[in-house]
Amino acid sequence: MWRDPATGFSRMTIDLARHPLTRWTGPLGLADFGSLSDADFMPVFDAALAAHAAEIDAIASDPETPTIRNTLVALELSGEPLARVSAIFWCLAGAHTNGAIQAVEREISPKMSRHYSAISMNPALFARIDALYSGRDRLALDGETLRVLEKTWKGFVRSGARLDPAGKERLAAISAELAGLGTTFGQNVLADERDWAHFLDEADLAGLPAFVVSSMAEAATLRGKEGRYAITLSRSIYEPFTTFSERRDLREIAWRAFTMRGQNGGATDNTGVVAKMLALRAEKAKLLGYASYAALKLDDTMAKTPGAVHALLDPVWERARARAAADQDEMQALAAETGSNDRLAAWDWRFWQERLRAQKFAFDEAELKPYLPLDRVIEAAFDVATRLFGITFAEKHGITAWHPDVRTFEVFGHDGDRVATFLGDYFARPSKRSGAWMSSLRSGYRLGEGSQPVIYNVMNFAKPAEGEAALLSVDEARTLFHEFGHALHGMLTDVTWPSVSGTAVSRDFVELPSQLYEHWFTVPAILEKHARHHETGQPMPKALIDKMLAARTFGQGFATVEFTASALMDMAFHARPDAPADPIAFEAETLAKLSMPDTIAMRHRTPHFGHVFSGDGYSAGYYSYMWSEVLDADAFQAFEETGDFFDPATAARLKEHIYSAGGSADPEALYRAFRGRMPSPEAMMEKRGLA
Numbered sequence: 001m002w003r004d005p006a007t008g009f010s011r012m013t014i015d016l017a018r019h020p021l022t023r024w025t026g027p028l029g030l031a032d033f034g035s036l037s038d039a040d041f042m043p044v045f046d047a048a049l050a051a052h053a054a055e056i057d058a059i060a061s062d063p064e065t066p067t068i069r070n071t072l073v074a075l076e077l078s079g080e081p082l083a084r085v086s087a088i089f090w091c092l093a094g095a096h097t098n099g100a101i102q103a104v105e106r107e108i109s110p111k112m113s114r115h116y117s118a119i120s121m122n123p124a125l126f127a128r129i130d131a132l133y134s135g136r137d138r139l140a141l142d143g144e145t146l147r148v149l150e151k152t153w154k155g156f157v158r159s160g161a162r163l164d165p166a167g168k169e170r171l172a173a174i175s176a177e178l179a180g181l182g183t184t185f186g187q188n189v190l191a192d193e194r195d196w197a198h199f200l201d202e203a204d205l206a207g208l209p210a211f212v213v214s215s216m217a218e219a220a221t222l223r224g225k226e227g228r229y230a231i232t233l234s235r236s237i238y239e240p241f242t243t244f245s246e247r248r249d250l251r252e253i254a255w256r257a258f259t260m261r262g263q264n265g266g267a268t269d270n271t272g273v274v275a276k277m278l279a280l281r282a283e284k285a286k287l288l289g290y291a292s293y294a295a296l297k298l299d300d301t302m303a304k305t306p307g308a309v310h311a312l313l314d315p316v317w318e319r320a321r322a323r324a325a326a327d328q329d330e331m332q333a334l335a336a337e338t339g340s341n342d343r344l345a346a347w348d349w350r351f352w353q354e355r356l357r358a359q360k361f362a363f364d365e366a367e368l369k370p371y372l373p374l375d376r377v378i379e380a381a382f383d384v385a386t387r388l389f390g391i392t393f394a395e396k397h398g399i400t401a402w403h404p405d406v407r408t409f410e411v412f413g414h415d416g417d418r419v420a421t422f423l424g425d426y427f428a429r430p431s432k433r434s435g436a437w438m439s440s441l442r443s444g445y446r447l448g449e450g451s452q453p454v455i456y457n458v459m460n461f462a463k464p465a466e467g468e469a470a471l472l473s474v475d476e477a478r479t480l481f482h483e484f485g486h487a488l489h490g491m492l493t494d495v496t497w498p499s500v501s502g503t504a505v506s507r508d509f510v511e512l513p514s515q516l517y518e519h520w521f522t523v524p525a526i527l528e529k530h531a532r533h534h535e536t537g538q539p540m541p542k543a544l545i546d547k548m549l550a551a552r553t554f555g556q557g558f559a560t561v562e563f564t565a566s567a568l569m570d571m572a573f574h575a576r577p578d579a580p581a582d583p584i585a586f587e588a589e590t591l592a593k594l595s596m597p598d599t600i601a602m603r604h605r606t607p608h609f610g611h612v613f614s615g616d617g618y619s620a621g622y623y624s625y626m627w628s629e630v631l632d633a634d635a636f637q638a639f640e641e642t643g644d645f646f647d648p649a650t651a652a653r654l655k656e657h658i659y660s661a662g663g664s665a666d667p668e669a670l671y672r673a674f675r676g677r678m679p680s681p682e683a684m685m686e687k688r689g690l691a
């Protein structure tokens, strides 16, 4: 017992070997969620962090010569209680949060980052890893172990473990300054978005559908202008407004404000912030021995070099511009037919594109929903996994996970043994953040006593009234397939080492299993069997399916140009050894060199390119969205080439080299093993209608 000096309350010290957050005693190896208390998170985190730090100390100060067992294995298996409490905590923080959990979140995030940076800066620990790495050729390691050793070593090096004390100090200062600047960048964009609004009256709303009008009315009310309508710079108002408003003058006002976010002078202008960040990133790369920041960031990806990224983006750019130019001619003609002789401008594109879409592909999404009941779509996703990979699913009733809506499934392999547990949390509720995601409570690996994967998907579908069926839109059904693809990556994993389990792969590879899986949603055998009317059981009419599929390539010239321009700009900024003094001037020069059409704006201009400057997430990495799309289109083509969407030999290779391989080998090698060659962007361009 100890007495908390602040509160005077006494509490039991935490016994990590018995506490329900760290020792899970529920069915199927799950935690006993009913016995957990939010008040326990912080003390258990503190105890688990201390226990992990002690394990790390023991490894680092081991008097024995470093071996794989006493160093790498020990490091990988350390921190088990911390992994368990973290898994539950982050699950709740996303899917079922409350004020107490949010308070812990604010406290634990900086503690975690201090904890892990102390580990990566531990010189005695690095010395042991470095000794193993230097002698790796004499250790006769299997491929996966060698890769884990290399990844671990590189992780330390990239954190600055090899720098002299002055270098370490400089690196820490750069990282701290970059973190601060990233926060400032994001807050400046937010401030510009928050402070700008353009108020309209009833008479200004021509062309706007009811859903846009009602969000604009709400936005005006929020700004104290009840009874009026606000154009704001949130994408959810800006995009539909410029798509539907018949008022060209207002579209122009909105477009100009939207594209100038972060570049309005004064305290919220990001020009100087970007210049400083680019200079610090270039300095960091140089300090760590890389030719550019892009070279540093791409080092452990599938693409590996800026050259490989350009080999993908450059041909796509040419085709997308050609397609956009053809679309522009078609829109200009449509405008002329309706009596408008204005030359199409950037604020007109979405508007005329929508008119063209309505003319060519008009159909009501709502007609499809009755054919996509949630339970049938779940069945369809399971059915595809059974056909491709031979696994089956059985719902286990009577288990309450973190919320009564969560459904639990046992997953069985060929031989009938359980291979994984899958949980699906499908409905929106106020305690859940928006979006859809996959994560794990346990990852799968063989090291030590081994661990079976426990994987979950979280969605935000509208919960139907009691007794009614939950019906999905096409997008929602596709999202379910997407996240289930990630889930399979976690569930089918067949690796030894925890750090390369499941989705622990590079950023430009991780979306392959998920985006690829989406393709099977629209395979005829699956739609015919599962997309059935929730009342009549009738299959979805063929005419509806055809319209849904035909509409997919529409507008891709515009979408590809606006995306690729941003991806190319990201590379231009980061693939050079130094930093441009004036990033806005550099942006203009780069766009001129690329012959950017003046009728399309970049999806994200530099002063508000949050993916790249609001933190480090997608810097020199914005291309990876398209890279993944290249991979999924090319990989699905492997099935199309056989004439069988479930071709057993192709599926077996897909399982062995992609879904079950995790990060156990270089992603390029994995892809080659599956496909027999590197991917080409042709299939992706075909899918986007750019071929």
Ligand SMILES: [Zn+2]
Pocket (backbone or CB within 6 Å): 482, 486, 511, 514
């Ligand atoms: Zn994804």
